[in-house]
Amino acid sequence: MSAEISPDEIGKIAEALASRYLEPYLAVVEERQFSRKEVNDSLWGTIVLTPIEVAVLDSPLLQRLRSIRQLGVVHWVYPGAVHTRFEHGLGMLFQVQQLITALNTAWKLQQTEGTQVSPLIDGRSAQLLRLCALLRDVGQVAFSQASEGALENLAGFTTLSSDFTKELLDDEHGEDRQFSEIFAYHIVRSSAMRSLFGTLLRRFAPEVRFNRDDDDAANASEVLKRIARTFIGRKIDDHLPLLHELVSGPYSAERLDQLVRDARFAGTPSLLDIPRLIQKLSVRCMRADELPQDIAGQISVSPGEDTWLFGVKRSGASVLDELQLAQVLAYTKIYRHPKVVAIEQMVRSFIEAASKLVTPRQLLMFLYSEADDAIVSFSRAALAEALGLGAIQLRSDQEEQLRRAEAILRAIRERSLWVQAFQYPGSYLARDDEDPRARNLDQFLELLMHPEKREHFAQRLRDEVRTMTVLLGNKSAFTDAAFDSMVMIHVPGQIAGETQTGRAFLIQKSGEPVPLSQSMATRGNWAEQYMSEQPRAYIFCPPKIADMVYVAAEKLVRVELDAKLPGLFIEASKREGKVVRDLKRALQPLDYWKGTPYDIHPKPERMDRLDASRTIVKFDELRQSFQEPEADPSQDQASGQIPKNRRTSAWLRQFETSDHVDCALTVLRSFKLLTRDDTVAAVRSFISISTEFEGACVIPFGSMKDSSVMDAYFAPDVGRPFIDGVHTIEEYAALDTSRPLIFLDNFIASGNQATDVLAAWFGREDLRKQELHEKREALAPQTIELLRRTKIAFVFVAGWNNGIDAVRKITKELGVDAQVHCYLTESDLPFAKECLLKAKHDPAKVDGFLKRCREIGRELVASQVRTKPLDAKTASDRELGYGNRAMLLATLVNVPTQSLTAVWMPGKVDGSDWSPLMRRRKKI
Numbered sequence: 045m046s047a048e049i050s051p052d053e054i055g056k057i058a059e060a061l062a063s064r065y066l067e068p069y070l071a072v073v074e075e076r077q078f079s080r081k082e083v084n085d086s087l088w089g090t091i092v093l094t095p096i097e098v099a100v101l102d103s104p105l106l107q108r109l110r111s112i113r114q115l116g117v118v119h120w121v122y123p124g125a126v127h128t129r130f131e132h133g134l135g136m137l138f139q140v141q142q143l144i145t146a147l148n149t150a151w152k153l154q155q156t157e158g159t160q161v162s163p164l165i166d167g168r169s170a171q172l173l174r175l176c177a178l179l180r181d182v183g184q185v186a187f188s189q190a191s192e193g194a195l196e197n198l199a200g201f202t203t204l205s206s207d208f209t210k211e212l213l214d215d216e217h218g219e220d221r222q223f224s225e226i227f228a229y230h231i232v233r234s235s236a237m238r239s240l241f242g243t244l245l246r247r248f249a250p251e252v253r254f255n256r257d258d259d260d261a262a263n264a265s266e267v268l269k270r271i272a273r274t275f276i277g278r279k280i281d282d283h284l285p286l287l288h289e290l291v292s293g294p295y296s297a298e299r300l301d302q303l304v305r306d307a308r309f310a311g312t313p314s315l316l317d318i319p320r321l322i323q324k325l326s327v328r329c330m331r332a333d334e335l336p337q338d339i340a341g342q343i344s345v346s347p348g349e350d351t352w353l354f355g356v357k358r359s360g361a362s363v364l365d366e367l368q369l370a371q372v373l374a375y376t377k378i379y380r381h382p383k384v385v386a387i388e389q390m391v392r393s394f395i396e397a398a399s400k401l402v403t404p405r406q407l408l409m410f411l412y413s414e415a416d417d418a419i420v421s422f423s424r425a426a427l428a429e430a431l432g433l434g435a436i437q438l439r440s441d442q443e444e445q446l447r448r449a450e451a452i453l454r455a456i457r458e459r460s461l462w463v464q465a466f467q468y469p470g471s472y473l474a475r476d477d478e479d480p481r482a483r484n485l486d487q488f489l490e491l492l493m494h495p496e497k498r499e500h501f502a503q504r505l506r507d508e509v510r511t512m513t514v515l516l517g518n519k520s521a522f523t524d525a526a527f528d529s530m531v532m533i534h535v536p537g538q539i540a541g542e543t544q545t546g547r548a549f550l551i552q553k554s555g556e557p558v559p560l561s562q563s564m565a566t567r568g569n570w571a572e573q574y575m576s577e578q579p580r581a582y583i584f585c586p587p588k589i590a591d592m593v594y595v596a597a598e599k600l601v602r603v604e605l606d607a608k609l610p611g612l613f614i615e616a617s618k619r620e621g622k623v624v625r626d627l628k629r630a631l632q633p634l635d636y637w638k639g640t641p642y643d644i645h646p647k648p649e650r651m652d653r654l655d656a657s658r659t660i661v662k663f664d665e666l667r668q669s670f671q672e673p674e675a676d677p678s679q680d681q682a683s684g685q686i687p688k689n690r691r692t693s694a695w696l697r698q699f700e701t702s703d704h705v706d707c708a709l710t711v712l713r714s715f716k717l718l719t720r721d722d723t724v725a726a727v728r729s730f731i732s733i734s735t736e737f738e739g740a741c742v743i744p745f746g747s748m749k750d751s752s753v754m755d756a757y758f759a760p761d762v763g764r765p766f767i768d769g770v771h772t773i774e775e776y777a778a779l780d781t782s783r784p785l786i787f788l789d790n791f792i793a794s795g796n797q798a799t800d801v802l803a804a805w806f807g808r809e810d811l812r813k814q815e816l817h818e819k820r821e822a823l824a825p826q827t828i829e830l831l832r833r834t835k836i837a838f839v840f841v842a843g844w845n846n847g848i849d850a851v852r853k854i855t856k857e858l859g860v861d862a863q864v865h866c867y868l869t870e871s872d873l874p875f876a877k878e879c880l881l882k883a884k885h886d887p888a889k890v891d892g893f894l895k896r897c898r899e900i901g902r903e904l905v906a907s908q909v910r911t912k913p914l915d916a917k918t919a920s921d922r923e924l925g926y927g928n929r930a931m932l933l934a935t936l937v938n939v940p941t942q943s944l945t946a947v948w949m950p951g952k953v954d955g956s957d958w959s960p961l962m963r964r965r966k967k968i
Contacts, residue, residue: 049200049404051208051226057408058183058230065105066236073099073243085131087305088138094171096248097137100178103240105231109133109181111415115306116188117387118378120459122310125378129181129188135301136177136291139318143290143297144170146322147354154327164327164352169287171252172267176274176291180298183228183275185411186419187391189379192223194392195411200404202495225275227408232272238264282343285335286354286549294548294560295321295356295367303370312377316370317363324360326551328353336549336557355549355557364560368545372574375539382582382618386462389532389584390452397449397529401442402431420457424450448529455586462532465593466583467617468492470576472610484607491605492535492581501600502533502583508596509589515634531593534582539575579616591627594619602644632700639955642698643686650702651693656709660692663712667692670717671937673965675950678909686959695961698953699896707880707893711932711944714879718790718841718868718935723758726841726867727788731766734863737784737837742770745787745838746801747820749967751937752789755841759788777827784835790935792843792866793942794927795850802851805831806858832859842868842933844942876930876944897930898923900953901945907952939964 078095085091093101100106109129118125144165151164165173185191195201205220221229231237241264245252254266270280274288281287291297300318307314332340333347345351356364378384399407410431419430427450428434438446455461468489491497506527546561585593594617598609614621628646631637637645650656667688686694692712699708731737744756756770768783776785792798796813803811804820806828823831838851843866855862876897880890901923905914914922924930926941933940939948939962948964950957 049204051204051211053405054204054226055230057405058227059234059236061409061412062105062231062234062236065108066103066240069103070239070243073240078102078248083134085134085138087135087308091134091138094174094249096171096244097174097178099244099248100175105182106130106133106178109184111417112184112186112188113416114188115310115378116190117391117456118310118384120387120456120461121381121383122378125306125310127305127309129184132301132305133178133181135305136180136297137174139297139300140173140177140290141170142318142322143325144173146325147327150325151327151352165284165287168252169281169284171249172270173287173290176271177297179232179271180228180275180291181224182231183224183226185224185408186414186416190388190391191395191411193388194395195223197392198396198399200399221276228275229272232268232275237268241268279342282345283349283351284354285339285343285351289354294544295364299367299371303374306374306378307370310378313373314370315366315373317366321356321360321363321367324357324363326355326357328355328551328557336559353549353551353557355551358550358552361550361560361563364545364548371539371545376578380536380578382464383461385534385582386464386584387456389534390456390462393529393532394449394452397445397452398431400445401433401449406432420453422450422453427453448526452529462584463587463590464582464618465585465590466597467579467613468581469613469616470578470580472612485601487605488601488607489580492533498533498535502531504600505583505593505596506531508599509592512592512596512631512636513589515631515636530589531583531585534584536579591619591624594624595627598644599640603640608643642956642959643694645697645700647697648700648702648705650705650709651697656705659709659712660696663692663715664689666715666717667962669719669936670934670962672963675963691959692961694959698958703889704893704896707885707890710880710883710885711876714874715932715934716874718933720758720761720936722841722867723755723788723790724761726839727759727762727767727786729867730786730837730839730865731762734837734865736835737786739765739768740784740786740837741768741776741779741781742786742788743773743776745789745798750789751935754935754937755788755790773823773827777824777830782834784837785831786837786839788839790841791933791940792840792847792851793940794844795847798847798851799854802854802858808858811854811857836860836862838862838864840866842866842873845870874932876924876932879932894924894930897944897946900958901949903953904945904949904951904958908949934962937965
């Protein structure tokens with residue numbers, strides 16, 4: 045399709061179509077006599093037509109409306125909704141006459157009894173409005189609003205409405221118009237229509253004259269100009285500034301017939317009480333300078349001249365509420381029924397395919413000339429002929445588009461309909477325990493509302509679905525061009541007429557007329573609140589790829605927008621959780637999820653078992669005692685977004701295979717958290733075997749930044765006389781006491797840190813561990829001498845043998861007579877391999893799990909930000925925790941680096957953020 049189509053080009057197309065349908069008819073109307081007729085309508089009973097109306101209705105241009113259904117594709121969902129635009133035109137004519145009569149009566153009742161008064165809306169204007177009603181849908185094409193919405197979404201048509209407003213109505217008020225209204229505007233003002241009306245007005249309605257001379261052509265042009273202006277909501281009478289709203293307004297004939305007729309034939313309820321609405325119509329005579337400003341700015345009369353404002357009595361405000369309610373029900377139950385919208389998206393896909401084969405002019409000529417049923421029944425050859433491609437040798441890509449278009453028509457014909465693959469609910473509440481990203485979907489909604497971004501997202505969806513089908517071995521299922529037609533995003537716009545109702549005036553016995561919108565503002569717009577609960581966006585596609593589309597949407601939202609779909613979206617989207625889960629699992633071994641956040645990866649099947657949930661709950665109870673630090677955004681972007689009570693399951697699902705998850709569950713069950721009780725037991729057990737330390741002072745081993753401070757705080761729980769108090773080393777030196785001294789720490793591994801602390805205290809730089817790069821100050825000489833003559837012990841709550849030996853060795857080298865005690869030794873501590881084998885896991889699966897842990901640890905270590913890279917050996921020695929022993933231990937405030945790296949280290953694994961099980965607190 046070519047670039048943007050202009051209003052001028054639309055005018056030329058309208059001119060050509062009007063000529064095709066009307067020129068042969070011109071000779072007929074010159075000779076045929078048309079007389080008054082009565083037509084029986086299934087809703088309104090007998091409708092009386094004037095001769096000119098009969099002549100207009102008999103024209104081929106109006107007769108074509110018999111083959112265009114009022115509700116487009118709704119009959120595929122509501123079988124009774126087969127009424128046509130032709131019937132709707134007759135209904136509009138009936139209702140506009142009802143409105144005219146009611147307003148004239150209301151005006152007459154305001155006059156002094158016995159006063160003779162001319163009708164406010166005279167016969168000339170009444171006939172004009174009746175003709176407006178008949179011609180209002182003359183711009184409709186096949187499939188009605190379904191095609192209209194599709195055309196407005198095509199690249200060539202997106203700016204047509206705004207361009208029309210700017211170019212033709214730059215000096216007027218009002219909003220942009222729908223395509224069918226713009227098209228009808230041009231058709232009615234075509235030369236063929238002027239010729240027709242020149243004859244019809246002269247022969248059958250000479251009283252309908254708006255110019256002062258006898259120029260029939262000029263009069264016809266003026267009449268048609270006024271008719272056309274009603275279609276686009278512009279005034280047609282300066283003294284009756286709202287006269288056009290009887291056709292296109294808050295309580296217009298078009299709305300009154302549409303809402304009742306559509307509900308009746310669709311079989312849905314409607315609460316609209318038209319007789320009461322008509323009874324409540326009112327008229328207010330006002331000087332022009334007293335009119336509301338937005339109306340006064342549109343008319344050209346002297347300030348003191350009389351004008352008449354139409355509205356509804358203040359007591360009839362509830363009738364307008366009923367009108368809004370009827371419209372809301374029609375939209376929610378009929379026009380926006382998900383299956384109706386799905387079929388409309390199929391029509392849109394068909395039109396998009398056709399638009400790639402023909403010019404905008406050819407496409408419009410095709411849609412205007414063909415009937416709904418005819419198009420649906422087309423074979424490929426018939427479709428090509430109707431599009432004007434029958435004699436053309438098509439390229440391969442054109443052949444593919446033609447096949448695509450015909451396939452969609454066949455699917456509609458056979459009712460092999462698309463389904464809703466995704467729905468963005470009107471409102472939702474994310475659970476308190478859900479990922480905070482589930483509350484951060486505003487950016488996604490903004491994307492869906494933006495036409496260009498929405499189409500880009502749709503293309504990304506198609507690419508993702510195409511990738512899935514290839515990975516799953518279904519490459520031949522669809523061609524690339526077919527994919528482009530099978531995923532459609534639909535964002536429901538504002539309800540047509542939603543703001544129009546608010547423009548209706550409430551006319552009071554005294555005081556100025558008040559717009560209904562002003563009344564709504566004070567009492568609340570219930571319709572707006574109701575519609576806010578309706579879905580904000582849909583994605584439609586064929587059933588066979590619907591689950592893939594949902595999965596693709598979930599992935600793109602998470603990866604590209606850093607947001608997450610709440611759990612309720614899957615239910616709102618009519619997807620079955622198990623089916624979606626199975627699809628995600630099928631893609632797991634095919635590397636589809638590689639490089640994406642783990643929280644959207646499929647939940648491993650092993651986690652569905654009851655024992656898994658029990659293990660998670662039990663570990664979460666253990667976690668409650670762990671004083672975890674806040675996540676560092678520069679290093680850990682995953683766990684900080686996960687609620688605490690979901691952290692365990694989030695960590696567990698990162699292992700992905702059931703065998704690995706099975707082993708990881710044993711890791712959780714085996715994990716040891718050193719508690720206050722362990723600290724107290726460690727001190728008590730030491731004093732029980734070394735009674736000479738009764739009444740000792742306790743000092744945390746290390747500095748104030750070490751977790752040993754917390755253990756020293758717990759030590760007094762042992763009670764007197766076993767412990768005399770807790771001090772810093774400086775405080776102890778100042779006490780001038782001979783009491784024994786216990787240095788207390790929670791864990792020792794290799795002993796490097798402990799020996800470095802002692803070497804620094806005693807000023808022995810030759811014994812320092814320079815590779816630690818720790819800055820530590822030496823103790824005062826008198827403090828060193830005090831330590832050498834004091835009875836000293838080093839008590840560790842838990843530790844490795846080589847660490848204990850290292851402390852014993854260095855204390856001797858430093859000339860300190862010290863005892864070294866470890867409460868929980870290596871045999872008491874959990875290590876991953878030993879725990880897994882003890883739990884009777886298959887040794888081969890244990891090796892596989894530890895191999896995966898090594899891979900994870902390797903990537904985590906490599907992803908850390910450092911000023912200087914680690915050498916290969918050091919990095920390798922940290923894959924399973926420092927020392928590669930895969931210990932499963934934490935204290936109340938920290939996780940030793942010797943614990944399994946996958947447990948505590950954040951970073952990147954397979955290109956995705958890794959969420960640690962327990963965050964480690966770094967020293968400052």
